[in-house]
Amino acid sequence: xxxxxxxxxxxxxxxxxxxxxxxxxxxxxxxxxxxxxxxxxxxxxxxxxxxxxxxxxxxxxxxxxxxxxxxxxxxxxxxxxxxxxxxxxxxxxxxxxxxxxxxxxxxxxxxxxxxxxxxxxxxxxxxxxxxxxxxxxxxxxxxxxxxx
Numbered sequence: 194x195x196x197x198x199x200x201x202x203x204x205x206x207x208x209x210x211x212x213x214x215x216x217x218x219x220x221x222x223x224x225x226x227x228x229x230x231x232x233x234x235x236x237x238x239x240x241x242x243x244x245x246x247x248x249x250x251x252x253x254x255x256x257x258x259x260x261x262x263x264x265x266x267x268x269x270x271x272x273x274x275x276x277x278x279x280x281x282x283x284x285x286x287x288x289x290x291x292x293x294x295x296x297x298x299x300x301x302x303x304x305x306x307x308x309x310x311x312x313x314x315x316x317x318x319x320x321x322x323x324x325x326x327x328x329x330x331x332x333x334x335x336x337x338x339x340x341x
Contacts, residue, residue, distance in 0.1 A: 195302060196224075196302065197220065197223075197224035197226045197302045197303060198224075198226050198227060198300070198302050199226055199227045199228075199229060199299050199300060199301050199302050200217050200220050200221045200224075200226050200227070200228050200229070200301070200302065200303050200304075200305060201229045201231060201292070201295060201296050201299060201301040201303070201304045201305070202214055202217035202228065202229065202230050202231065202304075202305045202306070203231050203232075203233070203288075203292045203304065203305070203306040203326075204230060204231070204232050204268070204306075204307075205232065205233075205288075205307075206232065206264050206268065207307065208339070209307035209308070209337065209338075209339045210306070210307045212307065212337055212339070212340060213305055213306055213307040213335075213336075213337035214305075216305050216335055216337055217305035217335075218272065218275070218276070220303065220305065220335075221276060222275070222276075224302075226302065227278055227280065227299075228272075228276045228278070228279050228280070229279075229280045229282065229295070229299050229301070230265070230268065230269060230279060230280070230281050230282065231282045231283075231284070231291070231292060231295050232261055232264070232265050232282070232283050232284075233283075233284055233285070233286060233287075233288040233291040233292065234257055234258050234261045234283065234284070234285040234286075235285075235286075235287070235288055254285070258283065258285060261283050262283050265281050265282075265283050266281070268281075269281045280299075282295060288322045289322045289325040289326055289329075292304065292306070292322070292326050293326060293329060293330060293331070296330060296331055296332060297331055301331075301332050302332055302333075303332055303333050303334070303335060304326060304330055304332060304333075304334045304335070305334075305335045305336075305337070306322075306323055306326065306334070306335075306336060306337070307323070307336070307337050307338075307339070308321070308323045308336045308337065308338050308339075323336050
């Protein structure tokens with residue numbers, strides 16, 4: 194087994210992600226690994242052809258990014274005592290692509306993420322972020338299913 198030096202945890206701030214974080218935190222603590230927490234703000238659907246009088250598309254993108262950064266700060270502040278070197282990242286893009294980019298950038302030993310999101314027809318059309326990451330990741334991926 195390769196040495197565990199960096200754990201990349203991808204979150205969407207859902208309950209499933211919170212459960213997955215327990216595994217990421219446990220691995221990071223056990224192996225004394227660096228913990229990188231990533232949230233990807235998915236590109237919004239282009240709504241410019243629709244009339245939305247109270248907010249522009251660009252303003253919506255900016256507000257979503259600001260909100261994501263606030264959520265990331267709140268999330269990471271809960272764990273900085275246990276992981277003082279925790280690295281927090283918020284990026285905008287296609288979640289699967291950005292998770293894989295970050296894994297390469299930080300030379301991740303493992304990616305930890307929840308399995309959730311779209312189901313049924315939407316899953317058929319858009320696919321699963323977790324599935325795409327598992328199939329193409331440069332390192333092992335631990336996926337955590339929702340607790341029932």
